[in-house]
Amino acid sequence: MSNIHVDFIRGKVVESSHQVKVLVTNTNGKILLSTNNDNDFFYPRSSIKIFQAIPFAMSNAIKNFRLSNKHIALACASHKGEKFHIRELEKWISKINLKTNNLQCGIHGPLDKKAFEKIIYSRKNFNELHNNCAGKHLGMLSSCLVNNHRIADYLDYDHILQRNIRKIFNKFTETKLLKKNFSLDGCSAPQYSFKIKYISKALNNLIKSYKNNYDYAEQVRTLINSVLENPEYIGGTSSFDTKVMKASKGKIFCKNGAEGVFLFVDIQKEISGVVKIKDGNERAIPITLINIFKKLKIMTKKELKELERKEKFVLQNHAGKKIGQINFTMK
Helix, strand or coil: CCCEEEEEEECCEEEEEEEEEEEEEECCCCEEEECCCCCCEECCHHHHHHHHCHHHHHCCHHHHCCCCHHHHHHCCCCCCCCHHHHHHHHHHHHHCCCCHHHCCCCCCCCCCHHHHHHHHHHCCCCCHHHCCCHHHHHHHHHHHHHCCCCCCCCCCCCCHHHHHHHHHHHHHHCCCCCHHHEEECCCCCEEECEEHHHHHHHHHHHHHHHCCCCCCHHHHHHHHHHHHHCHHHCCCCCCHHHHHHHHCCCCEEEEEECCCEEEEEECCCCEEEEEEECCCCHHHHHHHHHHHHHHCCCCCHHHHHHHHHCCCCEEECCCCCEEEEEEEEEC
């Protein structure tokens, strides 16, 4: 068992500290790293979008609407609202002949600062496509349309689409979701709490599926390959999950989630990891993952160097003066 925490140090004093829950295993079920929080419940949030996208990949929506690999990647994404994201989302909604208000995810501005400011300065309005979950919702709506399912209530707990998504979770986690685990995500889609070890199991089965040793192999390969070919579309230019996939040259599929969640699978080495920052602060994620990758030799030194080069672990103030650092501790 390991105790892991990330400290933000100003001068020589620890100003803030973030406790980290971790479980890393391989497809044989061997525990490679654990903080002994395996039975803790948590909400994976957006990190599990690939599982929510499997019914979309199972439908004929991709073929019928002539959707590209970029659209498929966006179905698994938490996009930042950059210009290239919105361009593909606009193409997609045009292909399925829906309006932006058909998406029930709500509206917020782009998570990318430059994209946000550009719209503000142009005095244009935000719409549902700027919501980071727009791709997931377009995937859900596309599968409903092609299967002749209702779209007015596509997010309802008892809608056939949501029942099918729960079947996917039950299959990959090898457990049964109970109604008491149900809540709503930030985009109003059903969200469920799981034990960390159950999501670990789901990730290992995802690897097996990708390698054609588990169910839904064709759909999983379609989704993962589309993301790995277009890593900027699952997050964005500055997203840590995008950076990891680019640095690993497609060997690692990963996805972050709100409240300090990060999931990854090393497809070649058949290793998966679940990371949850206890207090939900996402700023502790990069240094945590980089050190886990180092310890378990999940990425090469060259790949890690490329990844570290894009992250800053020295703290500076607005005048560019060094005022402290970020430290990672594993005991």
